[in-house]
Amino acid sequence: MIIVLDVAYAESFAHVAGVVFENWTSQKAAQTYTLKVQEIAEYESGQFYKRxxxxxxALLQEVK
Structure with a gap:
């Protein structure tokens, strides 16, 4: 399983998306996931992991 993840930020929340593929040569997604995260950390330069x-x-917890 391969999952591609991305996060888009608004003022006080974030939308997270994940697209699952069976393998590197898959031509279409096996599953998609989206999640809205209400509490996000402030941006800090060089502290990517905090935000x-x-x-x-949170999204990975939803992946089956």
């Missing part, structure tokens, strides 16, 4: 990682982990 983005909690959103990504």
């Amino acid at each position: 983005e990682l909690p959103c990504l982990l």
Whole structure:
């Protein structure tokens, strides 16, 4: 399984998306996931993990 993840930020929340592929040569998605995360950290230069990682982990909890 391969999952492609991305996060888009608004003022006080984030939308997270994940697209699952069976393998590297898959031509279409096997599954898609989206999630709205209400509590996000403020942006801090060089501290990517504080803002983005909690959103990504929240979505990964939904992946079956």
